[in-house]
Amino acid sequence: GFVGVSVAIMGDDVRDILEWDGLQSGTSSSVSKEAIIGAGTYKKKKSSGSAFKRPEGMARELYALLSSENKEIPSLAQTNSGGGYKQNKAQLGRSRVREWKWMSFTNAARHDDAVLYHWRRKADEGKPYPFAKLNKSVEVPTFTADEYKKYLQEEYPTTWSKEETDYLFDLCRRFDLRFPVIHDQYNTSDATPRTVEALKERYYSVCNKLAKVRGLSADQVTQICHFDAQHETDRKAQLEKLFARTQEQVAEEDYLNAELKRIDQRKKERERKQQDLQKIIAAADNTERQSVVTLSVVFVIG
Secondary structure (H helix, E strand, C coil), rough: CHHHHHHHHHHHHHHHHCCCCCCCCCCCCCCCHHHHHHHCCCCCCCCCCCCCCCCCCCHHHHHHHCCCCCCCCCCCCCCCCCEEECCCCCCCCCCCCEEEEEEEECCCCCCCCCCEEEEEEEHHCCCCCHHHHHCCCCCCCCCCCHHHHHHHCCCCCCCCCCCHHHHHHHHHCCCCHHHHHHHHHHHCCCCCCCCCHHHHHHHHHHHHHHHHHHCCCCHHHHCCCCCCCCHHHHHHHHHHHHHHHHHHHHHHHHHHHHHHHHHHHHHHHHHHHHHHHHHHHHHHHHHHHHHHHHHHHHHHHH
């Protein structure tokens, strides 16, 4: 009788621990496997349909910064970027269309008083041509006959005359110091044939002389271009030789450059080995000195 009561008490304890409601009337008094492991009581958590998903094409790191651990909707407002190449429709305003008119105009940058025509807003009628301000010209200095006799005739007394100098400066004003164009337009029938370097040298020498005579500051004088015609001639000759090389000469130059690079590498390697050898010798000398000092100390103590 005592054994039966103990078994009943143990069964009640097991049912209380497993939170099992107990057996119904008429069922078996044994505890089933399903009751022990709790089968049938576990319910799968249904995912809510409103869960925020990572947008397609967004990096995982960026998505982790925008959303919280609970995958809440980020505070940043999303924009619709899926339009692709679709163009938006024109937003037509309700204001009146401005009237255009075919009208004549003159360009203030021109000196021939040419009258041209174009379409322009009627409200802009009578206004100056807006693109005239974009016409930039080089300021070429002028000189008088007295200045030429006093200061400029000494520069080239035999090769350059005043008429030819005036002709050169006139071409410089017309073509904005584009010396290849000036050389092309230089009329050799009325003047001595000149090279581009000779034209540049004459122009800049006159400008430098006038700047010094007219009392410019030291900073302004140093900013003036000093042209070396001989250096320019040698530079162009070297470029001509460089462009006139054959394939064999180019291959030979590449071979010599590669050999020079290998020689430099071997030189650096040799210097590195010498430094390592010097470090080893210095370390050995220090070790020998320390051993000699130790022996001396031992001898004195002994």
